[in-house]
Amino acid sequence: MLPNSEGKKVPQVTFHTRQNNAWVDVTTDELFKGKTVVVFSLPGAFTPTCSSTHVPRYNQLADALKANGVDEIICMSVNDTFVMNEWKAAQEADKLTFIPDGNGEFTEGMGLLVDKDNLGFGKRSWRYSMLVKDGTVVKMFIEPEKDGDPFEVSDADTMLNYIAPRAKKPLDVTVFSRLGCPFCAKAKAQLKEKGIAFDELVLNKDYRNVTLRAVAGQDSVPQIFINGQHIGGSDKLEAWLASNT
Known part of the structure; x- marks a missing residue:
């Protein structure tokens, strides 16, 4: 069974990011300390479900989430920073922060690094989302352990409904x-x-x-x-x- 980390601190990791053509190291504390943060983690950039549904809906609901106490929304994947930066640009997801867990250290610390060898992906993240307050995991939505790539509970609507059930959602x-x-x-x-x-x-x-x-x-x-x-x-x-x- 995949572990649920509710009540625990997030792993201490340094993420190697590329910003404005320079390397910038970003620590766990910089992302989470003193903040309310929503994280959604997925198997890979540019993959079908991630690009067509997961990222776009979080970007669309970002203002509603932030209006209800969320400081930052992080999209995380076991990909390098160049891939994540290009993916963010392609998705026009300017309301989200894309974090590259290139070595899988954060995902492994969450106990959610899984084998995707059958797809030629190697080690990747299981799909999940979580609400983190001041570095402590308050709530997790972990996709069920099924074959393929289930996408049932880690979506943006489920997270917003948990945080603010009566929140007004944007019109489509x-x-x-x-x-x-x-x-x-x-x-x-x-x-x-x-x-x-x-x-x-x-x-x-x-x-x-x-x-x-x-x-x-x-x-x-x-x-x-x-x-x-x-x-x-x-x-x-x-x-x-x-x-x-």
Whole structure:
């Protein structure tokens, strides 16, 4: 059975990081002492679940976590600092701190360094998350010991629900737009005025008309989707915002 370290201090380790083209050693104390920190650790940078779900959702919920007492959110993996830096840039995860446990010392100290030889990975971290206060582990969410790479409990939503069950989560918003469209500009301005973050997909760059017809049943822009609901154009967005914010 994988060990649970709740109530224990995190391992004392020096992490070798690369910052602004210089080597910078970062200690466990610098990361955790006097702080409330969320850590999520995963098997490897650029791997499917880690890149498509684990990192993006923690980055999306970072503001909500910090609004509820978390000082820092650390993504950790048994990878070197160059890989971790490139991965952070590729993920545009500017709200997270990426820490390279290149030698696996921290992960081994947590008792969660496992064999991934069957995948050609060597020793890697088992997937888990934890809440750490002043260097002491308060809560851990360790993925179940199953074949493959289970991802059931170490996600950002589970952590936020533990820390602040009533916390308001950000809306999932996508705007289908085209360059030069005044109604698209109006819709984006409305969202920005409300402080609502959104993803924008631009016609003939990110999608074609056939895609918009497939998902929205029409090809006029903008078309706005919120939490899986098709809202419509800028006027309908204005009405939705008036009723829901």
